[in-house]
Amino acid sequence: MFRHFLRAATATLLALPAAAALAAPPAETFFNDPDIAEAVLSPSGKRLAITSAKGADRVGLVVMDLTAGGQLSRVVRSQSSDVLQVRWANEDRLLFSLADLGEASASHNKALGLFAVNVDGSRMRMLVRQTTNFITSDSTHPDGVHWNHRLLAVPEPRPGEANDRVLLAEMGDVGGVYAENPVWININTGATRTYATTAPASGHHWVVDSRGDARATVALRNGRLQAHWLPPGQTEWAQLYDTPALASPFGIEGVGDDGALYISHVPPGSAQRVLTRYDAQTRAPMDPPLVRAPGFDFSGQLIKEGSTLLGVRALVDSQTTVWLDERMKKFQAQVDRLLAGKLNHIDCRRCGQPDMVALVHSYNDRDPGKLWLYQAQPTAGENRWRAIGRLREDVDPATMAGLDLQTIRARDGRELPVWITRPDGAKGPLPAVVLVHGGPWVRGVVWQWNAWAQFLASRGYVVIEPEFRGSTGYGEAHFRAGFRQWGQAMQDDVTDALRWAQQQGLASDRACIAGASYGGYATLMGLAKDPELYRCGIAWVAVSDLELMVNGSWWVPDDSGLSRRLTLPELVGDATKDAGMLAANSPVKLAERMKAPLLLAYGELDQRVPLAHGKRMRDALAAAGRPPEWVSYAGEGHGWGKPAHRLDFARRVETFLARHLAPGPQNSGPTPGVPAPGR
Structure with missing residues (x-):
């Protein structure tokens, strides 16, 4: 009685991203x-x-x-x-x-x-x-x-x-x-x-x-x-x-x-x-x-x-x-x-x-x-x-994709809920975007219209959204299994969701990982931990420095003082007792391992994940010879409030994905006819 996988009649969309984009609704429809x-x-x-x-x-x-x-x-x-x-x-x-x-x-x-x-x-x-x-x-x-x-x-x-x-x-x-x-x-x-x-x-x-x-x-x-x-x-x-x-x-x-x-x-x-x-x-x-x-x-x-x-x-x-x-x-x-x-x-x-x-x-x-x-x-x-x-007059339901919830087994046997958004009428495996939710101690997805997943599906991608351990809503054991597992079992769940989708014939070997806040952290760790799996990454307002997160700094103001005292030591790690583990799973220390192109975006007034996280990651990648595509938005905090910024970022994402997930040899450079994103 609680399952509502309802289906409405939909128009058929073409499978390839380049073809799908020709008839896709504009970014304004979604953002x-x-x-x-x-x-x-x-x-x-x-x-x-x-x-x-x-x-x-x-x-x-x-x-x-x-x-x-x-x-x-x-x-x-x-x-x-x-x-x-x-x-x-x-x-x-x-x-x-x-x-x-x-x-x-x-x-x-x-x-x-x-x-x-x-x-x-x-x-x-x-x-x-x-x-x-x-x-x-x-x-x-x-x-x-x-x-x-x-x-x-x-x-x-x-x-x-x-x-x-x-x-x-x-x-x-x-x-x-x-x-x-x-x-x-x-x-x-x-x-x-x-x-x-x-x-x-x-x-x-x-x-x-x-x-x-x-x-x-x-x-x-x-x-x-x-x-x-x-x-x-x-x-x-x-x-x-x-x-x-x-x-x-x-x-x-x-x-x-x-x-x-x-x-x-x-x-x-x-x-x-x-x-x-x-x-x-x-x-x-x-x-x-x-x-x-x-x-x-x-x-x-x-x-x-x-x-x-x-x-x-x-x-x-x-x-x-x-x-x-x-x-x-x-x-x-x-x-x-x-x-x-x-x-x-x-x-x-x-x-x-x-x-x-x-x-x-x-x-x-x-x-x-x-x-x-x-x-x-x-x-x-x-x-x-x-x-x-x-609520949104420009959205035509007939052109939107269906959302489905699957339950898979992670590598250690844990049941793992995974949400799949896939264009209707698509034939065979599609290029994939693994979209990792923020929090991380929240419920990621609800069965309803979701702007980012629909936007990406309208461009011809299958969107994979795992409810990795540490997510809430699926039992106390699932939540607590994520304690002190940043970059470890939590990251393995994200990897396992993509590999499952590939084995099921839903996703091809052309995949990008993306997300905001914790999802941005998982994006960075995915590129470092499984570099062979992803052709690109998109991280915004992303945690990049676990030591900065759990220790704090006089020079980097944030709003995490209370959680730093009460919950972060148990949820993420103790700054002293777990110092080695935190360093081993801190993206700023792993820049040398990241080989795939990365789009990195931050709000300049963010107090939840301060801009310092972004600058440190940007500088580390530049020192490793892999500078990211970078954008920061003036006046923004932990997300994009201005419609103009939401649209600008969506268009950057669209162009970035088209360049790096295009079929065949086009992955070695920009897709013909697709302009490079601005900085």
């Missing part, structure tokens, strides 16, 4: 801002907030009146910033952040401001200042609280009440440890009020109910995680656990208004994490679980309306919804019949009621999707469906 970035129903379901950059240079905010004859109103449009993270505070007032997505604000360098505005664009107020002290020309009150505040929760509006406050988390350093303290702020006046709670102070993670009342907290003290909660009907907080940072017995997923605590854990004898409730009497997870997804760890969120738990959103190979409400189960089945061949994500107001309003995102692996609005009409006797719009 421009989406036509619809966010869409959020108001509490009543009578309005819809949408963020979009369509027809403009910046992402703005509009509101649709969903009543009969309702109009579309422009609420926020800035010449220098983009709107993101939209939430409804109440029926008439919205919360949003402003950031310059073309600068490093999108990439760990700058805090986001928080603003409130009426649905007609009036009474805009800055609630949280940005680090840049940005002030909008139509802001009625430019003074907000300091930038080290983030939005923690928006209390759910109660019937007959006008919600005029939201909960912020004040972030700071308490005794050398990161901590957050809640504070109320009035969205109309900007006035703050102390948050009254008996919870243990200085938690770094707060869990609140729909009223904004704290019910659980996790704190980091002396290198240990300490979790507490307020059991139902109790006034005294109880400790849940006190463990090392990477040894917590369960994760806190949410809390009900009745005080019920929902947790995820790995039951005895099980390989994957499940969702269940915590038993206050036995002080242990309840059995049986609420949600179990064989083959996948539970990752998701509770779907609540008021005090009612309606269902659970869970991520398996794709996103799925486990409805606990029978009315919503029936509605989901109805939607799936109506929009067959798609995954249909439902967000609703008055869910399951006779006057329900629902926003449906209908999508699959070839289609970023379309938004549909459902409005129940109990008095009219006929329910109403209407199309809101496509």
Whole structure:
């Protein structure tokens, strides 16, 4: 029930990269801002907030009146910033952040401001200042609280009440440890009020109910995680656990208004994490679980309306919804019949009621999707469906490739999930791009439309994306098998995925390895460790110096101080005890082994993987007589925020691959008719 390898009719694409590129969609199709970035129903379901950059240079905010004859109103449009993270505070007032997505604000360098505005664009107020002290020309009150505040929760509006406050988390350093303290702020006046709670102070993670009342907290003290909660009907907080940072017995997923605590854990004898409730009497997870997804760890969120738990959103190979409400189960089945061949994500107001309003995102692996609005009409006797719009209007699903999940055996017998994106109609083995995800302690791929994989497949390549050990989502053992394995077993998994694809006749012997962040590190290590396997490499914002990563430097500022103290010694290696291992698997020390051409790209303001990593790698390769093709982007952090930079990099990648993966003797030099990339 959790597998959704749906297929839509597609046009046949030619197999060779040069031929495929002739009819391929332009890079803008994949890397421009989406036509619809966010869409959020108001509490009543009578309005819809949408963020979009369509027809403009910046992402703005509009509101649709969903009543009969309702109009579309422009609420926020800035010449220098983009709107993101939209939430409804109440029926008439919205919360949003402003950031310059073309600068490093999108990439760990700058805090986001928080603003409130009426649905007609009036009474805009800055609630949280940005680090840049940005002030909008139509802001009625430019003074907000300091930038080290983030939005923690928006209390759910109660019937007959006008919600005029939201909960912020004040972030700071308490005794050398990161901590957050809640504070109320009035969205109309900007006035703050102390948050009254008996919870243990200085938690770094707060869990609140729909009223904004704290019910659980996790704190980091002396290198240990300490979790507490307020059991139902109790006034005294109880400790849940006190463990090392990477040894917590369960994760806190949410809390009900009745005080019920929902947790995820790995039951005895099980390989994957499940969702269940915590038993206050036995002080242990309840059995049986609420949600179990064989083959996948539970990752998701509770779907609540008021005090009612309606269902659970869970991520398996794709996103799925486990409805606990029978009315919503029936509605989901109805939607799936109506929009067959798609995954249909439902967000609703008055869910399951006779006057329900629902926003449906209908999508699959070839289609970023379309938004549909459902409005129940109990008095009219006929329910109403209407199309809101496509997320990316330029994407033609008929020209996109299918995405499939395979499970293979790595060389040591470990099961290894591998995602394959392959052009339809391709005959025989194709030139391959092994695309390694970043993190690395994250889930790499979800069954949906993915820009990079689709872009590469549209150019005639088979795209291979392994969920190497250390990746999350596939069991605790798979995650922990990656500890201290950078450049070792983690790298072997990447190699094994390519060799498997070649043995299956999916990939030819013409292969390139590519990736960002950790994926960039794996690219560099692939070229050094398996030089005979790859004809080229593409690494961006790549870790290149493990010693710099785990030790840090006074001269190279980054944002990894906390993880360097708490988790990197176990996940990557101890700077002292594992010094030899770290040096042996640090790409900057292995430049002499790298023979294949390399495209290397960095953001000049990156704080996650500072530019120093790139410069050191570039210099080492130049000293070895193999200088890379180099590009650095001004104003960018850990990724490309500006559409112009995204497009420039995509075109460089396209040209680079065409040169080095072209068939036969053309690999010895530039492909005729293909210009060399700029520097």
